[in-house]
Amino acid sequence: MSKKKILTEAEVLGMGEKDYMNAEQLAFFKQRLEHLQQEILKNAGQTIENLRETILVPDPADRATIEEEHALELRTRERERKLLKKVQQSLARIESGEYGWCEETGEPIGLPRLIARTTATLSLEAQERRELRQKLFGD
Template sequence: MPTSPKPLTEAALLKMPASAYMNADQLAFFRARLEALRDEMLSNAANTGAVLKENENFADPNDRASMEEEHMLEQRVRDRERKQLKKINSALKRIESGEYGWCEETGDPIGLPRLLARPTAEYSIEAQERHEMQEKLRA
């Protein structure tokens, strides 16, 4: 019986030759990483919903204010995660279409170190820096 191949590690990924960029093993590695991030965020969102639905009555106004502050912070975190979830889903679609790992602006490789740090990256470092500079000029 054939054994299933061991999952690719970050170290093994980085040791691959440039000619192997975005091969099936690398795409499977990033798909698994993105799916794990997505699943974690969805789990966090479900937990937040349960926590926010708890309707605790506090006699002390300070306790109530503290709880409301915690809820606001929690909702802010979830809002950030919701935006990140859109990026994760977009990255997964790019894996399916064969566009993952390539800069949307230049078509150049984004690079494995950048994708390991930010698996939802759509641009190479240089293109991202140009986008950020343009944003500063518009602001």
């Protein structure tokens, strides 16, 4: 059984409108999302190891520096945890056939936007409207 070749970014961008979210494009984005998911999970495992390996240092300044580094690492992992949820939702959208289509308008999100932000669920116009509403009315 031969493994199907995954398209390159240039090949995806070079496809016509009629090819939007065809099987090859979906495979391209699925591979990207799965790779991102693996990276996030690997980083989380590394953070756990780093925190376990912490040694006690007598100097308060050194201890404060280490604690600050740990706090920064934990904040980074928290952002990645939220991203992981979006990645998993995007993978589910690929399976359901909804990936690449704006949740608000049903219009195509667009290949350049999806390449830049694989977890996008809104077209650029819908995202801008949402951000403007948030700015005007708050969350």
